[in-house]
Amino acid sequence: MTVAQPDVSVIIGAYEAMPYLVECLRSVEDQTLDPARIEVIAVDDGSTDGTADYLDEFAERAPMTVTVIHQENSGGPSGPRNVALGKARGRYVFFLDADDRLGTEALERMVAMADEQRTDVVLGKVVGVNRTAPKSMWGKTLPRTDVFSSQIKFTLSAQKLFRHELLTRHGMRFDETLKTGEDALFTLEAYLRADGVSVISDYTCYYLVGRDDGKHVTKSGSYTLRFDSARALMRLIADMVPAGPRRDSLMLRPFLITLLPQFGPGFLTDSEEVRAHKLELAKPLMDAYWHEGVARRLKVNERLRLHLVARGRADLLDDVVQFVKTKKAPTAHLDARAGKAYLAYPHFRDRTAGLPDDWFVPTTRETVTIEAFKATTSVAFPRLRKAARKVLKVRRAA
Template identity: 35%
Template structure:
């Protein structure tokens, strides 16, 4: 029997109809069915999932099913799947996600062309956050030093099977189950001879189930979670010497797993006693594990949150969160022009909170971010010490699939006096000119409706505003119809989402507002 090019390993537990999209996407793969296999590992399902998988395996020779006693976590099924996989490469998928139609063919071709141990295919989120900066461009010789690989720590990637076996790369099955993919993936990055990033095709659609039915959606225990986080830091420390690279890698966990839980609506929605436990865990990790350069490399808002957490200032964290929960982007289209097949769009955008610009205050030759908390060292709010420039991106997002494309832009910014505040305060208006070759958009795979968004990254925020402009392509390669959406209804939709929360918008209302 020939060796498959790819084995797709899928842990399955009581997934029912939620695996329909995955199964359909596997059946649509451009890679011939006799060149890949899908290995489903039924983790003791009790809802008939096991029998359904058996029926699929009977109907499709490249589908296989393994049944194991319930383990309660995806680690064991994934490990069992690897042990039984026959493919040259292994891709770990979840039972409620799905693939782009050409994903396996393109991922395998990228792996072979670059002799890669690991290939990361572009992801799109459906109710889930996925990396953005990592997928700005293809990166065929990516490392933790030259690319933001650390932003992508889920296991939904292509791995050379012999590489997994050589280094005994498996998922934790012990008492610390949380962040098991972080520990496995970061170790893989550190050991990989070559890692490639395929960004010009959306390979994987990562979904958050509306019923929160997958096993990893259960509430986390702060002590357990942060013990697991410390183990992820241990992996980095075992391979990377103290210094700027280690600080940058540690910063990923400080930013994404710690600070993000203590900001905005996420903190306000958390039970106060639970939030207090998280603050205490974060305080201990910052003090015990992080060098000064870790927090120092954050933008101003995040530096302040880290400082407040380190000093246990829970009340101030909640005060800041109430203000931050009102942050959004206001953006306007100042000009649009279609010449031949090229659309040029000029936009202006800035951050605001509750209708007022996010202000900066002059302080000698510095500009300080104005925040509603006292007793914070001005150096923490200093924008002149911020790593990386503030910017605005123009992003095209396909309504039917949620795929996103960064558009080519030229950028500028200006300081504008804040009319709502005295004392010389200013705010930053970001400007961008986006040029869209409509025939080349998404490599010509354009069918559907594409909305344009302004994405502002500044001072510790990244926030989007949908522009009142969209392109409709009746087919791939067709000339687009360019239309301006009614700005009034865009504002109504934004106000509703801000008031009740994106996930609190009833489906019917969301559809009526063009969600």
């Protein structure tokens, strides 16, 4: 007898997932989508805490088809996901982490959206439980969008609904050589290959749970793994998107989210050996991918730090990072003649440093007010107000 194809294959890779797995699986059982339209493929990645037994028990009582695979520990989430993906039969695939949980209507809403809009990827709103979650992409529901005209590049975790045929057609799998950021690589490739992406913002589809034991995978691993992740993501973008503004808009993500944190406050307490190694790892990435098209999209403190990284100027970088750590607002300066505003982070117009003024020009991502200029300049106010408005008008139009 032919078994009907399920609508969605829920893939769960589980390693030492107790007790979080209990709520995770309960959220699958509670789905409003007909159980006959769901299959679960769970891979126990060599757990020793009862995860394996609980998965087997779930398979015996669950109202939907459940396949449990037991294997030796693979060392990361990619292996289990790839194994399960090879077994999936659903029209769609959803990757559910074993310590997270679904909203009750999540699968029903996401499948309906994909079917109605004929989109290849669906993002359901994510909220954090005892941890932060991405927020910028949930402003409104977008029935059909893409990675260039939305904020979805800032959520590259794998917890999305993917059309199975898309993954099969392009032979897409998770990169098992990466120990972090493997989901970002997979998801961004899917965005770029997709015939449309949908965003559901009016219903919480996914609860991203912070573990009390602090063992969530994104919190672990050496800093070198972050550079591996940034390198892979930058290479993917360069390979798939021609040079120009669209590529620059995507490059913003690995520079801002993956690379820049390596040169945040923690850099001040790194050993000299680690600091030198970070700059060494960053150099080929900066040489290959860092240029003005990316830099001008960043805030001054972000751009300034990365420019200094590109030049290997750890001596100047320390002062900037220390200032950023204080969370103080920089002094604002206005060059009335040039009609340009500047934010005076450390080494602004420092002759010995020799940094270009343009590194300190605020972008549209920053708020610069007439009041800030008024408080920090000796130019007469009527003249200042006219010049400042000119600067702000130029910035708003950019």
